[in-house]
Amino acid sequence: MAGILRLRTVTLMASIFPERITVVDVTPGLGLVETQSAELFTPDRPLRMAGGAELTSVTVAYETYGELNAAKDNAVIVCHALTGDAHAAGWHDGDKRPGWWSTLIGPGKAIDTNRWFVISPNLLGGCQGTTGPSSVNPATGHVYGLDFPLLQVRDFVTVHRALLEHLGISRLHAAVGGSLGGMQVLQWALDFPDQLDQAIVIAASAGLTAQNIAFSAVAREAIMLDENFLGGRFAEQGKNPDIGLAVARMMAHITYLSEDAFTEKFGRAPQGATSDPGFGVDFAVESYLRHQGETFVSRFDALTYLYLSRVMDYFDPFGDATPPQISPQGPKILVVSFDSDWRFATEHSLRIVKQLAARGAGVSFRQIHSPWGHDSFLLDVPDYLDTIRAFVEAEVSTGRALRPDLRRIASQVPRGSRVLDLGCGEGELLRHLARQGCVVTGVERDGAAMVEAIRAGVPVLGLDLDTQLDEFADGSFDVVILSRTLQAVMQPAEVLRQMSRIGDHLIVSMPNFAYWPHRLRLMSGDMPRSSDLPYRWYDTPNLHYATLASLEALFDSLGLVTEKRYALSPSGRSVGAGANLRASSAIYVLASSRGS
């Protein structure tokens, strides 16, 4: 068996952005890391695969970083993507390159190996130490080739769980993975939610699009049409489908980077100074791609490429007729996408979020701005790394004193309610409500505020109120809150309509344009300003003003019934009669048509 173990270095990150390696702190604290190996399934205890087949011998290559603590509650597993090996962090002793996820994992990194015990296995079906289609089939003594059973993402989870058992670990603090790795984490969270405190799903998909499948299909065609593929039996005849595999890799590689990343890296620079125009390597980008194709052939197996790409095509974890519920006490889930990723664009992550939310899971979501495309998850993108760290290290904070208006809003929310706070900021109100037994979700667009909410253990979704509220299912919350935000959205009526669809009760607060000092300001020819409307007319987040009377007219026209109204002075005190004149803002508790 050892003869077919090919422990090669796959420094994907280094191969994509070699020049960026120098700016990454390459985890000197870990030093050289040795790849270990475990035989997890044997004839006595075969691997029963999701598709029905059995494997009587499965060896897994893996590495670990950090120390397992006595309570065994600090373990984090890394699920790898299409081309990663077991070497996620530290230095590899082969060519002295850092592991492929050294941006994320190491001493002091976002996943801090001084605190967490990190486990990084190579995948079933792989070609870098774990049993796969180029391993020898013990039943025949020959390489499996295309006789290796088709994989499902569940099979990866089965093998990962066997590795945990082998290591004596019953429960994980977190499972984390990008792309194909994120699919494994998602499947794990759905099938074995009690085994995970946290699940981190990065740049992944729960259902490839036709275009996604098309790219992989062409890559597989290139491999299988290669004259040296020989029906998958190439190894036995001492051949390799080099050309097909190189073309496949070149093409796939284009999809891993954004167009801007290519432009920044290469532009239209020629390759070499004196090249004659022709059909060779005229442009730098051509040289780079050819290099990618050639080096890939030397470290990756054509059969593994077929199996690991095909498993993604079929992944459809939410396709079941009866979707299982996930307890809010189940794993906290973080979904991350990158705005320049066009391989698995943000829409893929949003679909995952929507499906998880519909099953009751506590989900956070953030789209990270990064120019690099799909491979951003491997790169040094500070907003991304900060978000992961805040999530992994989140602790429920002790209470701070709430602002008076938020205190008043909190007093209107029944204990145990499902609460959605639109524009939740750092989540102060939701932390308070969570302590009161509410099941809370926030929506916030500001990245820094989101990270603080995540750090405080509040599930928060980075969505746009004007365009993305249809992510929430009808009646999925008891109370939907919009505090001092209605005036800043583009379409106030539409936002209220969506809130009414989503929740039984709404709590809305808004400044009052007809507050008497505003009237006096305009009467004297000036634009109204006050502590509730502090901005200059041309430099303000506020796009729509309303008097309390005109706001209430809109509520009426939308069928929203005012159950309570708190008209407030600038200091937050209640105002009695004459609210439209005397109140600088008001809080409304409204019953939606669904709630009334």
Place this chain on the structure above:
Amino acid sequence: MAGILRLRTVTLMASIFPERITVVDVTPGLGLVETQSAELFTPDRPLRMAGGAELTSVTVAYETYGELNAAKDNAVIVCHALTGDAHAAGWHDGDKRPGWWSTLIGPGKAIDTNRWFVISPNLLGGCQGTTGPSSVNPATGHVYGLDFPLLQVRDFVTVHRALLEHLGISRLHAAVGGSLGGMQVLQWALDFPDQLDQAIVIAASAGLTAQNIAFSAVAREAIMLDENFLGGRFAEQGKNPDIGLAVARMMAHITYLSEDAFTEKFGRAPQGATSDPGFGVDFAVESYLRHQGETFVSRFDALTYLYLSRVMDYFDPFGDATPPQISPQGPKILVVSFDSDWRFATEHSLRIVKQLAARGAGVSFRQIHSPWGHDSFLLDVPDYLDTIRAFVEAEVSTGRALRPDLRRIASQVPRGSRVLDLGCGEGELLRHLARQGCVVTGVERDGAAMVEAIRAGVPVLGLDLDTQLDEFADGSFDVVILSRTLQAVMQPAEVLRQMSRIGDHLIVSMPNFAYWPHRLRLMSGDMPRSSDLPYRWYDTPNLHYATLASLEALFDSLGLVTEKRYALSPSGRSVGAGANLRASSAIYVLASSRGS
């Protein structure tokens, strides 16, 4: 020579969306069209190519539709894209399919063959009737192969012009082309502006990105690595690089469609009902791509693929050190992009617009909404076809009476000025100013209004005022107008700053929030409304209100000097003293820091 002419049907559109053919009116008026052939260059009169080589024998296949009129001023040439043949319209007698641009060209179509005489040649380097690398080199008696000289876009223009000469046509009403065809039109407009009344550049680029080049490079690698490519001499040995060409085509085809187009067409549908999962054709999209690859091999030549893709990589018409100016009396140019095109995305078209505008050309630009991606230019997208028709048939309209406020603005614009009108609507003001000898450009986002402006011969750009004014060069206009629009932009100060950068003088009109009825409305507790502010607070395009006093304070803070102010009543009459109280709106003539 005839033996290597391969007059095959290339119904690109039909091959992409076969089911859509049925909804297209397939030009019964044209009936069957015969492809003609002309020997345009001979040993006595060789083709001198832009790269320095000469071809002593060039035959061109072409078709014509409609009739050349006596004045010979109704000719329109179609420049084709990577895979088009000469058969752009009518029926092909081979397999009874419509020409590849029958959506656009035919009796009553946007390019109406009842009115225009349309010429459609096959390209130099092609494989469907025009001399190319698979033609026989008369000097050797063998197929050229890779000895065929590298092409430049200028060479296509040279050959097209020779064809016009052959047909006795000295001047074109229009040249129109999509993708590679658009590049030819652009080069023509730059090199021979006096020969064109109009140039229509659709879904094109004036400089491929590294990602664009990368896709073509991988396609070429697939072809040239094919064991049957044989250094380009495959034909002589009776072979063809079928696999490489098929893989190249499959991959390229993915880039021609949007992700949404693939999703709508295939989703994740399986291919066939009973297929076992494996590495074959499991999904419908796989079957489709394989079919695309296989049929392409039967109708297209691998060498042509290399030459026509490479010519695009090198196209860089604005790379010259000394860019030529284009007279505003030169060709009117229309640039069109599609919002779902990720092969040549809108940014490519914007670069063309910016470069042309910097050279003084009269340019219109519109991004068309279409779900289909790059190939939208071949499809039945009504907004697109309407825009082309309006441009091709544009006639300078006779004047209508101007609205009073516009009349007043017009009176402030010196004759012969370069004028930019931001938010120009249907271009009423600009038509009036053009008749006064001004060189005008409009900016408008509403598609229907744009089409009307284009139909009236007004150059209009579909840009966003908040985010895209940096498309205009510093000081590129004498007068920049913003009429009743400042209140509807997201960032009024930034828009004014940009206007000040672009023009010497600004003319800005805006409603007055401090108009006395507004004051009284708020004083009585209602939101101000009037004929100048007619909308309800939650359903209005207006995002920022200002009193005349606060507007003037902003002008001051931006260094804009008010040269004239016209304070107006709702009926447009001048208001004397007390403007901030008595005027419902005002028009300002401002000197920018550059103008003062």
